[in-house]
Amino acid sequence: MSVRKTALKGGLLLGGSQVASQVAAFLRNVIVARFLSPTDFGVAAVFAMTLNLFDLLNMSYEKLLIQAEDGHEERFQSTIQWMLLLRGAVTAALVFCTAGLVSRLFGVPNARWAFYCLALVPLVRGLGHLDLSRLQREMKYTAAVKVDMVTNILTLVIAWPIAYFKRDYSAMLWILIAKVGINVIASHCVASRPYSCSYYRQYVRRAFSFGWPLLLNGFLIFGIFQGDQFIIGSANRIFHHSFYSLADLGRYSVAFALTMAPTVIVANITSTLFLPLFARASVGSKEFDRRYAFCLEALALASASIAIAFIMCGGVIASAIYGHAYANISSFIGCLAAMQAMRILRVGPNQAAVARGDTKNAMISNCVRSLALFTSFAFASRGLALVWIAAAGVAGEILAFVVAVIMLWKKQRVSPAVSLKPAGIMTAILAVAVTLNLALTSITPMMRLSLTLLVELISFITIAGIFPDLRQTAATTVRDLFRWLSNFRLNGFKITVNP
Numbered sequence: 152m153s154v155r156k157t158a159l160k161g162g163l164l165l166g167g168s169q170v171a172s173q174v175a176a177f178l179r180n181v182i183v184a185r186f187l188s189p190t191d192f193g194v195a196a197v198f199a200m201t202l203n204l205f206d207l208l209n210m211s212y213e214k215l216l217i218q219a220e221d222g223h224e225e226r227f228q229s230t231i232q233w234m235l236l237l238r239g240a241v242t243a244a245l246v247f248c249t250a251g252l253v254s255r256l257f258g259v260p261n262a263r264w265a266f267y268c269l270a271l272v273p274l275v276r277g278l279g280h281l282d283l284s285r286l287q288r289e290m291k292y293t294a295a296v297k298v299d300m301v302t303n304i305l306t307l308v309i310a311w312p313i314a315y316f317k318r319d320y321s322a323m324l325w326i327l328i329a330k331v332g333i334n335v336i337a338s339h340c341v342a343s344r345p346y347s348c349s350y351y352r353q354y355v356r357r358a359f360s361f362g363w364p365l366l367l368n369g370f371l372i373f374g375i376f377q378g379d380q381f382i383i384g385s386a387n388r389i390f391h392h393s394f395y396s397l398a399d400l401g402r403y404s405v406a407f408a409l410t411m412a413p414t415v416i417v418a419n420i421t422s423t424l425f426l427p428l429f430a431r432a433s434v435g436s437k438e439f440d441r442r443y444a445f446c447l448e449a450l451a452l453a454s455a456s457i458a459i460a461f462i463m464c465g466g467v468i469a470s471a472i473y474g475h476a477y478a479n480i481s482s483f484i485g486c487l488a489a490m491q492a493m494r495i496l497r498v499g500p501n502q503a504a505v506a507r508g509d510t511k512n513a514m515i516s517n518c519v520r521s522l523a524l525f526t527s528f529a530f531a532s533r534g535l536a537l538v539w540i541a542a543a544g545v546a547g548e549i550l551a552f553v554v555a556v557i558m559l560w561k562k563q564r565v566s567p568a569v570s571l572k573p574a575g576i577m578t579a580i581l582a583v584a585v586t587l588n589l590a591l592t593s594i595t596p597m598m599r600l601s602l603t604l605l606v607e608l609i610s611f612i613t614i615a616g617i618f619p620d621l622r623q624t625a626a627t628t629v630r631d632l633f634r635w636l637s638n639f640r641l642n643g644f645k646i647t648v649n650p
Contacts, residue, residue, distance in 0.1 A: 168296040169419045175303035177412045179310045183323055184405060184473045186314040193384065193397030195323035196404035197257045198265070200381055201246065202272055202327070223285060225344065226351055232281050233348040234355065239277015246270040257384045258397065265324050272331050279335045282342035294341040302334040378524045379540050380404055382531045394534050403537055405477050406484040409469060413457045414491040418498050421450060441620070444569050447499045448621040451573035452614045454492035455580050456607055461488030462584045463603040467596045485588065486541030489581055493548035496574055500555040504563065512562075516555040523547025576617060580610045 184192050250266035283295045309329055314322040339346060384400040461468065465488065466481025497516065504512035526543040556570040584606055591602070615621060 168300060170416050172299050172303045173412055173416050175300075175307045177408070179303075179307045179326070180405075180408055181472050182307075182310045183314050183326065184401075184477070186318050187320065187322065187401075189398040189401035189405075189476055190396070191320040191401070192404065193399070193401035194257075194259050194262055194265075194320035196380060196400055197253070197259070197384055198269055198320075198323055198327060199404075200384070201253055201266065201269060225347070226349065227354050228281055228285055228344070229347045229349040230351045230354040232346070233350055235279065235281065236277040236348055239273045239275070242273035242277075243270040246273060259320075262320060265321055268324060268328070271328050275328070275331050275335055280338040280342040280346050282344055283338055286343075297341055298334065298337040301337050302330060305333050306330040378521070379527055379544060380407065382524070382527050383537070383540065395531070395537075399537060402477055402480050403483070403540075405469065405473055406465070406480040406487050409465075409472070410457075410461055410484065410487045410491045414495055417450070417453050417457070417495050421446070421453075421495075421498050421502070440565065440569065443499065443503050443565060444618075445620055446503070447496070447570055447573040448614065448618040450496050450499050451577040452611065452621065454495040455577045455610050455614065457495070458485075458488040458492040458581055459584045459606055459610060460603060461485060462581065463588050463606065464596075464599055467599060482536070483538040483541045485585060486538055486545055489585075490541065490544040490548050492577065492581065493545065493552055493574075496577065497548065497552045497555055500552075500559040500565075500570060503565065504555075504559055512555055512558050515558060516551040519554045520547045520551035522550070573614075573618070576614060580606075580613065 183195065187195065247267055247270040250263055250269070251260075254260050254263040254266050283298060286294050306326060306329060310322075310326055313325050313329075317325070380400060380403060383395045383403055384397065462485035465484035466478050469480050469484065470478040501513040501516065523543045523546055526546070527540050530539040530543060552570075552574065556567050559565045559570070560567050587602065587606065591599070594602070
């Protein structure tokens with residue numbers, strides 16, 4: 152089987168599970184938002200931010216099991232599971248001890264009890280079985296896919312009754328606890344080894360040596376994904392001129408989650424499809440340049456399609472999914488969509504660098520992206536509208552993309568023009584969408600939807616016309632996909648594909 156077909160098959164299988172999991176998680180948030188007021192949803196967003204902040208203690212020990220040559224040894228796995236349990240206990244203690252401080256910082260002292268209970272999430276997570284990671288050493292992803300799917304689907308099933316009976320911020324608390332419990336139980340159910348914890352000093356030292364750069368990158372990612380929401384949620388306690396409320400945080404969190412969901416799906420599928428293709432081609436060769444160019448062209452097409460929909464119909468989409476209480480997010484959801492579009496495009500140079508063993512590209516570009524938080528702080532201190540917070544994120548992503556492209560050029564000798572041309576075309580298309588959206592504010596939702604579909608069609612024709620290799624490869628991929636599907640069959644619980 153050719154490299155392209157192998158990557159296509161793997162990308163479709165893993166990408167399918169990613170899509171299903173993201174859709175389940177998205178629907179879960181929609182259910183909760185439907186039963187909660189924007190203010191209560193803002194408190195629920197604080198729960199997520201708190202967990203994400205303390206989860207930065209994660210040094211990705213499980214990835215070491217996949218990367219290390221002796222990762223299959225039972226003593227190694229047992230030590231990593233001991234470290235995972237220790238990390239969970241330490242994180243739980245920190246969440247518990249800072250519950251009062253966090254609840255006061257975000258102006259919800261009555262929810263202190265909920266932050267105490269939130270400590271159960273990292274504590275239970277520390278009991279997870281790492282056989283899922285060990286099996287991935289042998290390219291066996293079935294167990295991990297099953298656990299991920301079961302966790303998200305069961306959590307989705309129980310979200311409705313919990314949200315229906317609670318109807319306040321505590322609904323998200325119990326859903327988070329239930330989710331981590333289901334995940335841990337499922338990880339033990341699919342494991343082939345008995346669970347054990349032990350301490351071996353040599354493995355502990357290796358784990359710390361492996362994990363500290365990832366710990367630093369984790370702080371950067373938190374700032375990128377949660378920094379704006381943290382600023383909005385705590386602005387009233389930090390700045391005297393800020394007028395943001397928990398309702399504003401709830402609306403901003405909804406808009407961010409809405410634009411983030413397709414970003415995660417596209418990024419994960421793209422990484423699965425193109426990382427092996429980059430790794431199998433020599434840097435500087437025509438084949439590497441061709442594959443990289445196609446990756447950027449495909450990302451430009453995908454990101455433009457997603458961003459246009461939110462720029463022109465963001466308010467309509469939010470009202471239809473979350474309710475009329477979130478209709479006014481149309482003022483800033485377009486900026487968030489443009490920010491996510493640039494982030495999708497940045498996957499290209501980051502993955503091309505990783506394929507050549509350069510992990511600093513993503514870290515440095517994330518450092519540059521984090522500088523936008525200082526601008527967000529400045530805007531929040533002056534009490535500016537939420538659209539300015541989102542605009543700062545757009546500027547940060549553009550700058551981070553340029554830095555990633557320059558680093559790829561200096562270290563891997565990939566011409567910046569290969570990256571900047573698709574980015575420029577995508578930016579021009581989004582500028583047209585923004586102009587139309589501002590000029591036609593009084594049209595009906597149906598007319599807005601029709602105009603959006605027209606702009607989507609024009610953008611697709613434009614990008615496909617400018618990049619003939621993208622058009623040709625897309626046609627070949629669709630033909631291979633139909634051929635692959637014609638040979639697909641399901642036997643019991645085992646999926647087989649005929650060559």
